[in-house]
Amino acid sequence: xxxxxxxxxxxxxxxxxxxxxxxxxxxxxxxxxxxxxxxxxxxxxxxxxxxxxxxxxxxxxxxxxxxxxxxxxxxxxxxxxxxxxxxxxxxxxxxxxxxxxxxxxxxxxxxxxxxxxxxxxxxxxxxxxxxxxxxxxxxxxxxxxxxxxxxxxxxxxxxxxxxxxxxxxxxxxxxxxxxxxxxxxxxxxxxxxxxxxxxxxxxxxxxxxxxxxxxxxxxxxxxxxxxxxxxxxxxxxxxxxxxxxxxxxxxxxxxxxxxxxxxxxxxxxxxxxxxxxxxxxxxxxxxxxxxxxxxxxxxxxxxxxxxxxxxxxxxxxxxx
Numbered sequence: 278x279x280x281x282x283x284x285x286x287x288x289x290x291x292x293x294x295x296x297x298x299x300x301x302x303x304x305x306x307x308x309x310x311x312x313x314x315x316x317x318x319x320x321x322x323x324x325x326x327x328x329x330x331x332x333x334x335x336x337x338x339x340x341x342x343x344x345x346x347x348x349x350x351x352x353x354x355x356x357x358x359x360x361x362x363x364x365x366x367x368x369x370x371x372x373x374x375x376x377x378x379x380x381x382x383x384x385x386x387x388x389x390x391x392x393x394x395x396x397x398x399x400x401x402x403x404x405x406x407x408x409x410x411x412x413x414x415x416x417x418x419x420x421x422x423x424x425x426x427x428x429x430x431x432x433x434x435x436x437x438x439x440x441x442x443x444x445x446x447x448x449x450x451x452x453x454x455x456x457x458x459x460x461x462x463x464x465x466x467x468x469x470x471x472x473x474x475x476x477x478x479x480x481x482x483x484x485x486x487x488x489x490x491x492x493x494x495x496x497x498x499x500x501x502x503x504x505x506x507x508x509x510x511x512x513x514x515x516x517x518x519x520x521x522x523x524x525x526x527x528x529x530x531x532x533x534x535x536x537x538x539x540x541x542x543x544x545x546x547x548x549x550x551x552x553x554x555x556x557x558x559x560x561x562x563x564x565x566x567x568x569x570x571x572x573x574x575x576x577x578x579x580x581x582x583x584x585x586x587x588x589x590x591x592x593x594x595x596x597x
Contacts, residue, residue, distance in 0.1 A: 281444035282419035288381055288440060289314025291426040292351050296322050302430065303343055305329060307336040307354040313383050315353060333358045337366035337378070344376040349430055355389065356382035356398035356439055360405055371435045372410045379429045379436045385415075386477055386527035387565040387574075388442035397560050397568075398439075403532015405437045406505050412436040412457060413504040415526075415534075417479035418448045421502060424455035432457055439476065443565070446480045458503050460511040467495015470583050470590070471515035474525040475501045475534045478553070478574060482525045485579035496583060507537045509545070516546040521590040523551045523582045527574055530554040549589035551582040 296302045296318055304315050308331045319326040327343075329336045333354050340352035352359070359367070359382045371378045382401065389396040405411055412434065416422045422440055429436050454461070463479065464486050474482035479500050486498050499515060501508065516522060522542065524535040535552040542548060555572050569575060 280447045282447050283314075283444045284416065284419050284422045284440040285312070285314045285383055285442065286317075287419035287422040288353070288383075288426055289317035291423045293318035293321060295427070295430050296325060299349065299430070301348050303327065303348045303350055305336050305340045305343065305350060305352045307331060307333045307358070309354050309383070313353045313381065333363040334366050337363045337380075338370060340378045341366070341370040341374075341376050344371070344378045345374075348377070350378045351381055351426075352378055353381040353383065355396065356385040356401045357389070357396055360398060360401035360437070364404065367405070367435075368408050372408045375410050375434055377433050377435070379438060381426070381438045381440065383440050384442045385439040386441070387560070387568040388477070390560070390563050390565045390568045393562040394559050399529045399555050399560060400532065401439065402504055402526075402528050402534070403536065406532060406537065410435055411505060413439075414455075414457070414502055415439045415476040415504055416455070416502055417476055417500055418445060420447060420449045420451065420453050421455055424453060425502070428455050428457055441477060445477060448480055448483065455502055458506045458508055460508040461500040461502065462497065463500050464498040466490050467497065468519045469494055469587050470496045470521035470523060471519045472496055472498045472523045472525060472579065472583065473501050473512065473515065473534065473538055474498065475504065477527050478525045481569075481574065481576050482579055484576040485583065488576060488580050489583055494583065494587065501534055501538075504534060504537060507541060509541050512538055512541045513545045516542055516548045521549050521586040523553065523579065523586055525553040525574075525579055527569070528554055530556055549586050549593065551586045553579050553582050
């Protein structure tokens, strides 16, 4: 039985624990104190939890003001609204003055699928990645979420942390380390290709590694929790040692992990690369598992992509 935990609860518990230790930790919410589980902190520190209502632009402005007074501010709402509705405020009043605001964006990817396309954030990582000074973290499970929130408190400057909605598989244990800007090697059973996965898709990628191994294809799995700054060294090393890359993400194929990795490869070590991602389309309304199946974000499709990229590598080697 796969153990599952909720990343929103992990955020609420961790920010509460930080507030116990640091009196300058505050939270600003856009009518999401309960849904983002900040109620766990509010029970103990109501004076440090600010609810601005359904007004994400105002949330970011209030967060900026609090950060300007020396607070460590966690501003929280849904991914689609923090990255789009509040984009100008995030860019101009948080990132430009380099203020210490941590945006915790819930319901990322397909986790808001039943709410429809208006709530499904398939573009958020790409949008925020374009903003200077922004650090972007996309944790894979509840344990990684806790480590991300703790790391955020220790790292000065604006940050965007993308989490989910429902309970999700726990991949890591408490020994897991999240060092901002440094990828993690999750599994290494061969050098035929490297899978670079982020966020909720790390679990699917891990299953794909096992499936490939049974079929005699040995690959390595690297977790890219920090989308920006991307771990250039880890990507180049994987390209040199395997010669074939597959990126896996619950995001549009444009702007997110795949684009960031491609930018690194084209400058440093061009190798065959495939992307497992949403193929630049608006999504439909359905449960997250149904949407992942419909748009090819599955273990089976990762396996196919690995086989395809390995075949491309072998063909290029033959032509040399």
